[in-house]
Amino acid sequence: MGTVNQEQVRRDVTAFIVENFLFGNVADAPRPETSFMETGLVDSTGILELVAHLESAYGVSVADDELIPENLDSVGSIAAFVVRKKGG
Amino acid sequence: MTFSADVLSIDLAAEADRICAEIRRIVSHDLKRRGLVVALSGGIDSSCVAALAARALGPAHVHGLHMPERDSSEETIKLSKSVSDTFGFDSTVEELTPILEGLRCYQRRDEAIRMVFPDYGAGWKSKIVLPGVPESGEGYNVYYLVAQTPSGEMIKKRLPPKAYLQIVAATNFKQRTRKMLEYYHADRLHFATTGTPNRLEYDQGFFVKNGDGAADVKPIAHLYKTQVYAMARFLGVPAAICNRAPTTDTYSLAQGQDEFYFALPYDKMDLALWAKNHGVGAAEVAPVIGLSPAQVEWVYKDIDQKRSTTRYMHLPPVLCGDVAEIDI
Numbered sequence: 001m002g003t004v005n006q007e008q009v010r011r012d013v014t015a016f017i018v019e020n021f022l023f024g025n026v027a028d029a030p031r032p033e034t035s036f037m038e039t040g041l042v043d044s045t046g047i048l049e050l051v052a053h054l055e056s057a058y059g060v061s062v063a064d065d066e067l068i069p070e071n072l073d074s075v076g077s078i079a080a081f082v083v084r085k086k087g088g
Numbered sequence: 089m090t091f092s093a094d095v096l097s098i099d100l101a102a103e104a105d106r107i108c109a110e111i112r113r114i115v116s117h118d119l120k121r122r123g124l125v126v127a128l129s130g131g132i133d134s135s136c137v138a139a140l141a142a143r144a145l146g147p148a149h150v151h152g153l154h155m156p157e158r159d160s161s162e163e164t165i166k167l168s169k170s171v172s173d174t175f176g177f178d179s180t181v182e183e184l185t186p187i188l189e190g191l192r193c194y195q196r197r198d199e200a201i202r203m204v205f206p207d208y209g210a211g212w213k214s215k216i217v218l219p220g221v222p223e224s225g226e227g228y229n230v231y232y233l234v235a236q237t238p239s240g241e242m243i244k245k246r247l248p249p250k251a252y253l254q255i256v257a258a259t260n261f262k263q264r265t266r267k268m269l270e271y272y273h274a275d276r277l278h279f280a281t282t283g284t285p286n287r288l289e290y291d292q293g294f295f296v297k298n299g300d301g302a303a304d305v306k307p308i309a310h311l312y313k314t315q316v317y318a319m320a321r322f323l324g325v326p327a328a329i330c331n332r333a334p335t336t337d338t339y340s341l342a343q344g345q346d347e348f349y350f351a352l353p354y355d356k357m358d359l360a361l362w363a364k365n366h367g368v369g370a371a372e373v374a375p376v377i378g379l380s381p382a383q384v385e386w387v388y389k390d391i392d393q394k395r396s397t398t399r400y401m402h403l404p405p406v407l408c409g410d411v412a413e414i415d416i
Contacts, residue, residue, distance in 0.1 A: 037389070043397040047228050048249040064246055067228050 004058065004086055009079035016053050017075070021046060032076035037069060047072055054078070060085040091368050091376060096314045096358060100322040103315075107307055108144035114305050115145065121280040123149030124305070125273050127266055128179070129337060130167030132329055133284040133308065136316050139323035140307050141282065142175040151273055152179030155266045157188055159340045170326045182269045184262065193261040200254035204233050204245050211238030215339035216247065216255060218349065229351070229390060236341055259338055263299025280304035286313045288357055292391065293398020294349050301401055312358040351390050352377070360387045 010032055018029050021042065036042035042050065050072065051062050060082060071081040115121055123145055126138040141150045152172040156165050165181070172179040188194060201208045208214070213236045218229050231247045233255070247255070270281045283303025285295055290309040295301035308316055313334070321330050334354055335342060350357045356377040363373045370384035377384070 037393065040396045043393070044228055044230055045249060045253070045397075048230055048247075048252065052248055052250075067230060067246075069228070072228070 004083060006076075006079040006083050009058075009082045010075050012057065013050070013053075013075050013078050016050070017042070020049065030075055032079070033074055035069075036073050050078070054082060058082055058086060091363060091372050093314075093355075093359060093376065095362055095366075096312050098315055098318070100319055103311075104140065104143065104319065104323065107140055111141060111144035111305065111307055115280055119280045119304050121274070121278055121304070123151065123277060123279040124282050125151050125153060125270050125277070125279050126282050126284070127153045127155060127270050127300075128168035128171050129284075130164045130171075130329065130332075131334060131337070132313075132316055132320050132325070132332070133286050133289075134168075135171045135325045135329050136320040136323065137282050137284045137307050138171050138177070139175055139320065139325055142177055143323065147175060147177040149279075150175070150177040151277055151279060152177055153266075153270060153273060154179060154181045155184050155269060156181075157184035157262060158194065160337055161335070161342065164337055167326070167329055167332070170328065174324065174326055180273065184265055184269075187265050188261055191261050191265070193258050197255055197258035200251045200258065201233065201235070203251040203254075204247060205235050205243065207237075208235060212236065213340040215341040216252070217244075218351070227386075229393070234341065260296045260299055262338060263296035263301075267299050267302050274304075282307065283309070285309050286316045287311055288313050288350065288354060288361060291361065292350070292394045293401045295401065297401045312362060313354040314358045351387050352379075357387075360384065361391060364388050364391055 014029050018024060018026055022028050030036070030039070030041055034041070036046070047067070051067070054060060055062060062085075066081070070077065072078055111124070115124060124141045126134060126141055128134050128138060138150065138152060152168070154165050154168045154172075169179070198208060201214055205212075215234050216231045217234055218231060219227070231252050232244050233247050233251070234242060234244045236242050267281070273279070274281045281303050283295075283300065283306035285300070285306060286308055287310055289295055290306065308319070311319065317330060352360060356379075359377050360373060362368075370381040370388065373379075374381045374384045379387070
């Protein structure tokens with residue numbers, strides 16, 4: 001996959017969460033700034049699932065020291081992280 | 089009151105008497121059974137529960153089970169038998185390995201390990217670990233697989249979710265098989281089963297749902313692990329058990345509970361949990377347990393996160409409509 005922009009990643013990650021964690025319930029979809037930790041929407045297993053999705057969908061490899069809330073605690077922070085990883 | 093390790097001191101004699109009175113009431117009145125089955129792991133918690141059960145009901149009303157399997161440490165059964173010998177109750181040895189082989193427990197686990205280390209096989213050993221409290225005070229608690237190759241080299245890799253979930257699912261056969269056997273003996277004796285979590289384990293969901301988490305009575309679930317050690321010593325549990333560090337005795341490589349599940353060794357984890365439960369600030373706790381205030385905040389968050397993620401473990405079956413006639 002070539003370059004991606006943050007909006008594309010936000011849409012994709014939100015869709016992944018709605019599909020896999022909310023069984024299609026769009027009404028509960030997180031806003032870009034919603035903290036997964038504070039709301040309990042995505043737990044540590046969920047983070048691993050999200051990371052596996054990012055690695056397969058965007059061809060990025062998430063290093064151990066990148067597994068921090070700053071990169072992964074919201075749809076918005078994930079989008080920024082992925083774009084950074086892709087050199088965007 | 090200044091926060092210190094002394095907050096966990098209790099009147100052991102009074103607490104032992106109170107728990108024993110509760111055990112007698114619960115077994116006779118609530119459960120209407122004639123005694124208790126205790127699965128003995130050779131660890132401090134099950135030994136303490138066995139001692140309390142024997143004191144409460146008399147040794148004739150306690151039955152111990154020793155249930156080693158392929159990955160158990162060699163000293164497990166020696167230690168667990170020292171408990172039934174010390175407190176004078178009957179016990180049975182149930183060898184788990186053939187049952188677990190029938191369930192393909194080891195095979196399913198090793199298949200999952202090979203998702204991470206493709207060469208894993210005979211002569212290898214493994215365990216899963218958590219990285220512990222991050223220096224920076226931020227980061228997720230995600231599991232790593234540690235393997236020892238036949239040549240003794242140790243290798244470590246982060247677990248992807250599919251492999252992690254399958255390893256845990258396969259090893260959970262061990263706790264669930266043990267509980268199945270506990271209920272067999274409980275049913276044949278008209279006894280009830282015991283659960284042996286301490287407060288840390290109970291609060292933080294460190295048990296297998298419908299495995300060691302299933303039990304009719306959990307006599308020490310309100311006691312911090314430090315208090316369980318003190319209680320075990322008070323009750324006369326053999327010194328070899330009281331002086332042993334907590335292990336899971338579940339994986340083929342030796343594994344401490346603090347590297348598998350808890351962020352800190354139990355004595356510090358106890359204090360952090362007590363402090364959080366009593367509203368003590370991170371700055372006051374930090375010097376007592378040798379962490380920075382930011383790290384204590386991380387531990388507090390980790391406690392909340394584990395409570396949230398393991399709420400499912402405590403839930404009984406959830407109905408989608410009321411059955412008002414069944415009053416529990």
